[in-house]
Amino acid sequence: MPVPSTVSDLISRWERERPDVEALRFEGSSWTWQQLAQRVRRAAAALRANGIGPGDRIAVLDLNHPSCLELTLACARIGAANAIVNFRLAPPEIVYVINDAKAKILFVGPEFTAAAAQIRDKLPCVERVLRIGGDADEYEPLLTAHDPDIAVHPARPDDCFVQLYTSGTTGFPKGAMLTHRGILAHSANVATDFVLGDDDAVQVAMPLFHVGGTSYALVAIHVGARMVMLRTPDPVAVLDMVERERITHTFLVPALLAAITQVPGVDQRDFSALRALSYGASPMPLPVMRACLTLFPGRLHQVYGMTEAAGVVSSLGPADHENPAAEHRLVSAGTPIHGVEIEIRDPATGEPVSTGAPGEIWVRTQQLMSGYWGKPEATAETITPDGWLRSGDGGYLDADGYVYVTDRIKDMIISGGENIYPAEIERVFAEHPSVADVAVIGVPDDHWGEVPMAVVVAAPGASIDENALLAYGREHLASFKCPRAVAVVDELPRNPTGKVLKKELRKPYWAGRDRTIV
Template structure:
């Protein structure tokens, strides 16, 4: 990755810190509440943490895990893992305890860093995560760092190494660890930075959770370009608006559900938000009323983005001109065009052959920013990325004659609710275990706040207590995955081969609407 024509290529994540600590040691790198870190301080802390991890016996190929709301320690852990050849498996703190156990055990994490809100939960599952040799609470984190001297010299790592492992739900009902490498993340930072003009003068707000590419990849984008990071612990609309104004934020990424809250913050139209250069939104459907409310707040600065964890984040974008030109209003339901460094094609999901312009198929992506595969899942990895480097997204859609991509359905029936990926198989697995339910299908239905939410359609010959079934779901699933309602039917529609016709179940809910990912 080349940050400027005069600078040498940086081939790994630690090289970025080396660069900025040498070139801009006293410039502010990160702000979190009252916490301030210069580039020199951030570099020193990461080197201390790398030494602390090595002292715990953690090295190349090992995994650690973080269970916390946004905090600089999680980002430092990712950077320290990058330095020693390990990887940070950041846990989605919204998961239910059994799901948290699964992720930590799947990663084989040797160390668990836990925030105060999750200390009790971590203690409760301690006997079910045998690979974890040590748990570090954030209240002891500073003393732990201070007990070690910073590692000297440049890091010795392979750009093809995974350094951050983010989990995405799988069609089998269990999350998969996505292997994101130095090379891929640097390519993503280069491509997005080129497309959205990120440079050392930028101030990048990290409002989304670090377990998501909208959090971690966005933070690493800032580090790649020497921009200042301003991090929020939780994505609260009022805090987002206050920070945009007070910190003179130039770049931010927000999901539509959060933007809906931003538009409703009292007095938001009178706030000075003029510093914003790029407000990106995506990860779930954007209700048009929310978009209409936001366009006057951020004129000429809104970018719709489409992407996926397996591509480190963004692969296409719809720019401000397409948001505000009435003559191309139809493009508001598109995901825009490929960003710099990305190719997008639509292929027949059965044959892999390209389909004609305008015809539906599966969206395929090729770029240097693709994952190395799924952790310990070679078959799933081979199915996701072709030998010639195309990622099969699992999303259905089409390309128009101008090269705009429209994401119109999910090949794998994925539901995107408030920026979170929800696979019906996860919910169906839990519901199938409930006594009296003999058949089940979960679909996404429209929701004005979250874009879409899960709804269960079940066969229960003896009837069921909906409240009890939903309580069962809450005990085994994260809240955002729980069905928002249950329909009881005599039988589920199936095709001649026995496959449930979910399109028939969805049809009454989506009549007259576009079901899409943005």
């Protein structure tokens, strides 16, 4: 079978080989590969008829819906790109993303119609706003009005067809241009490592504006697996779908898994079809991991990745999760997946560091984005001339090649000349029975420059004894790493992928100072 050179080749293959096999299921509807291919061609025709051509962008602002995936595939056929908007952003950020992408058409789900109307006059590039779903749906009539377009733009491997925006924990988000080459490489590499084939059923639960949504769906398309899409990742709905649809592969974030472990009767559910439960995008507290190991034995895959690399770059498989002799590896991100190289470099010099020494995680793979949309300087700062991606994550490699992610380089605390990685402290405090959630930040100190502070959320039914918690830290950590204070909050601010927004936590402590940490 010829190796596909574009994403459009994948749909054509399954339409030819498995026309009547179910490709996608969403709520009460389902589509075969032939039906999906025809809908994508109609969407391509509709976009062309509305003036969308090679190099243009559209945008989708919606919860998960098959139309978003169809529009992404349609863009791949005509040489355009779908800039999928993070619907959890604040209105000014949504305006920024749509304008940054220079999107000509904005597709909007029913939950966001009013919000889109309020910002409409701030979107000078948008020529048309179209509603998806609901009583005023304009998407299905748009498809019906156009015959399937059989023409395919002669895409090059490095052409962008989907533009996903980074989480923007510092500054405004940047549009990572994901390409045919990068997505095909990621899909093949992940399918190999996670043993995913055309007889499998893949749950698409994460938002499509994230690689855990769109890239994961494209992995399923790569192998011809059946996709079952969830509009929103509600814990009970996730479990119901896994049972009802006999899901074999899914990807969930730790915050969602923590909620799943608390669903009444979860231990009585039938997970016999499930073979691979991947989790990532943020660290999993060890108490949650232990609960998941009990619920999902032999199925857990921790993944580490980034938007700029189309998704996953390393994985810790079930054997490492359940090896008593290597329990320390539970806090690692595993080893590089197929087709990925990982090195640790000195963030200042770019030179490799010795085994076990901390530095910045660098990644080289065919999966990489072509760059940040409209930001050549940021692209040059991130991707080296010889093809290495500077992740911005701090970490180290052990002697066996396992990757340990410590923190974002910018989150590292430098106290009296000592480098302190908050994740080390967070792992200790997360084990305390009174703590449900924790983040460690650097706060100003007149003597040391900055010192660690623990920001904690109390466990249900518990209260935080700050002095006792600090004493617990001193028992388990080197003295220079111990937080000097504890702040108790109702919840930690997080972005849609579950990453704590430490910039927001630091802001009040550094306000008005000549030196600030962002």
